[in-house]
Amino acid sequence: MDTYTSIKHFQDIKEELNRREATLVAVSKTKPNEMIMDLYESGQLDFGENRVQELVEKYEYLPKDIRWHAIGHLQTNKVKYIAPFVHLIHSVDSFKVLKEINKQAERQERTIDCLLQFKIAEEDTKYGFDIETARAMLDSTEFEKLKNVRMAGVMGMATFTENEDQVRSEFKNLKFIFDIIKEHHFNSEESFREISMGMSGDYHIALEEGSTMIRIGSLLFGARG
Numbered sequence: 001m002d003t004y005t006s007i008k009h010f011q012d013i014k015e016e017l018n019r020r021e022a023t024l025v026a027v028s029k030t031k032p033n034e035m036i037m038d039l040y041e042s043g044q045l046d047f048g049e050n051r052v053q054e055l056v057e058k059y060e061y062l063p064k065d066i067r068w069h070a071i072g073h074l075q076t077n078k079v080k081y082i083a084p085f086v087h088l089i090h091s092v093d094s095f096k097v098l099k100e101i102n103k104q105a106e107r108q109e110r111t112i113d114c115l116l117q118f119k120i121a122e123e124d125t126k127y128g129f130d131i132e133t134a135r136a137m138l139d140s141t142e143f144e145k146l147k148n149v150r151m152a153g154v155m156g157m158a159t160f161t162e163n164e165d166q167v168r169s170e171f172k173n174l175k176f177i178f179d180i181i182k183e184h185h186f187n188s189e190e191s192f193r194e195i196s197m198g199m200s201g202d203y204h205i206a207l208e209e210g211s212t213m214i215r216i217g218s219l220l221f222g223a224r225g
């Protein structure tokens with residue numbers, strides 16, 4: 001995709017998001033720094049990556065006011081590499097990884113914002129909480145002791161399908177999960193407010209169903225090889 005088309009898509013998406021006060025995370029995985037800089041110079045500051053090593057390399061090379069979002073499954077032994085700088089981790093899919101994030105955040109003397117990833121797709125994706133497991137975690141005394149993570153909301157991925165009704169009902173389900181967790185666990189906490197859902201192929205539906213944060217890759221940067 002050429003720069004002109006990329007910037008045009010960026011501006012169209014931004015316009016739609018501004019009306020809804022939703023955030024665009026530009027998913028730059030596998031894409032070169034020059035393409036990231038083109039968007040950065042157009043005003044985009046939120047970028048998402050799904051691999052730790054690539055995230056760290058891009059962080060080191062690119063402007064320091066970029067807000068880096070970790071969106072892929074995180075192995076516990078890699079959390080330490082992103083803990084110094086990551087802006088938001090979308091993909092907290094186990095208690096174990098959350099505890100590790102807390103530990104590394106404490107070492108860095110900072111608080112890391114996290115989203116709980118839920119398994120909403122029909123397909124056999126490996127990662128994500130179900131609501132019972134997540135709520136049991138949030139109710140535990142062990143969770144209460146975590147002082148260096150701040151829960152900022154939920155994340156999910158819909159099934160990769162042409163069936164819009166199915167995608168819509170999966171997004172509705174994530175919104176439902178968000179509402180339950182908000183009401184029962186974070187009712188007085190304004191910081192628990194994000195619903196990260198919607199990608200290049202389904203973000204219109206996600207926004208209609210209450211998304212506050214969409215993660216767009218190919219529509220901005222072209223298809224990945």
Ligand SMILES: *Cc1c(COP(=O)(O)O)cnc(C)c1O
Nearest residue numbers: 027050071199200215216217218
């Ligand atoms: C790659 C990726 C995206 C972006 O996908 P596109 O279809 O290219 O927009 C969004 N979320 C996650 C978790 C991803 O891994």
